[in-house]
Amino acid sequence: MRDNIFVSELNQTYIEDLEIEIVERKGIGHPDSISDGIAQSVSNALCKMYEEKLGEGNILHHNTDEVQITAGDSDPKFGGGSVRKPIDILLTGRGIHDYVDENGVEYHFPLERVAIKAAKDWLKENIVNLDVELDTVIECKIGRGSGDLVNVFDRESAIPSSNDTSFGVGFAPLSETESLVLATEELFNSKEFTKKYPATGEDIKVMGLREKDKITLTICCGMVDKYVKNPEEYKAACAVLKEEAEKLAPKYTNRDVEVFINTGDNLDSDDEAGYFLTVTGTSAEMGDDGSVGRGNRANGLITPCRPMSMEATSGKNPVNHVGKIYNILASRIAAEIAEKIPEVKQVHIMLLSQIGRPIDNPKAASTQVILEDGCKLEDVKADIEKIIDEGLENITDIAQDVIAGNARTF
Structure with missing residues (x-):
């Protein structure tokens, strides 16, 4: 031992x-979660690239945890709007571009191409209403690793050495609140749910507040405009989310649960600006930037x-x-x-x-x-x-x- x-x-x-418990979950379409998802997808792709060239288990030093998203500009409209300026996505971090093995064999890795493809593939899989080729600009600035950290990584040992303190x-x-918050977002972003209710965008944030024995869920969801023709259809889509969240709650708690959807809306307005409408399902198209780890x-x-x-x-x-x-x-x-x-x-x-x-x-x-x-x-x-x-x-x-x-x- x-x-x-x-x-x-x-x-x-x-x-x-x-007496008070607060829990939050940012859904996969939130700009911060998109940054996390891309960063992890790029790292996985680099791992596979290194293993394909060097053999299973031979992963070279890299860290790609510095993805930055700068929001674009869009014009959401009931029935369908447009993206006017693409989302800028910057891939940064460190990786190994060139490598010489113990036999003197040189390897040159197409790191930038692999990283950009991984980012695009993740977006296509997870933000389904986003036209990745037209509505995003992805730039790769992954540099070479710091010599001391690469040295720590390369030390020959059955067990790797920690690269940081x-x-x-x-x-x-x-807790019941934590389980409910997590399950609610995962339900709304499941393939089955979005196929049944396509107006539901991936940019979902669930905030849970428990006050003694009462749980309040405040849910923000960017609705996809082409599936919502008017304010009445928008309100109906929000009502579906409220009903489904209320149906889910008893699986995780016997406490009283109250659900609010898109509380920032101006439901008396006929103007799209009064509603959480998006063209792509994510506020990264216009309103929010994103960073890894936030x-x-x-x-x-x-x-x-x-x-x-x-x-x-x-x-x-x-x-x-x-x-x-x-x-x-x-x-x-x-x-x-x-x-x-x-x-x-x-x-x-x-x-x-x-x-x-x-x-x-x-x-x-x-x-x-x-x-x-x-x-x-x-x-x-x-x-x-x-x-x-x-x-x-x-x-x-x-x-x-x-x-x-x-x-x-x-």
């Missing part, structure tokens, strides 16, 4: 007993009542960047502890790295728990330590999970 695993009781109120956090289980954390939520890392998880390399790996791992370990040890009501995990140190051997792996009444820490401490130890033992599995799309980053 590692000697850097620390388990203690959490001196904090159980999340469901807090940083920390990752995770917690479990999700939205959801690695578990898909923004949770000010919980421990959070400010790291941008999306786009960081999955091999040795602990800003990505430790946030994913901490969430997984927390979920496993909550699932397998019923005496644990709530668990917080913090993993602290030290640059140059093997990623499976953090400087500290701290776990804090709230236990069920009558349970003592010594009753569960060994089981908790075992789960943490096994998680760290298998930490290198995260890289392939990320590349395969089996690990959430935003």
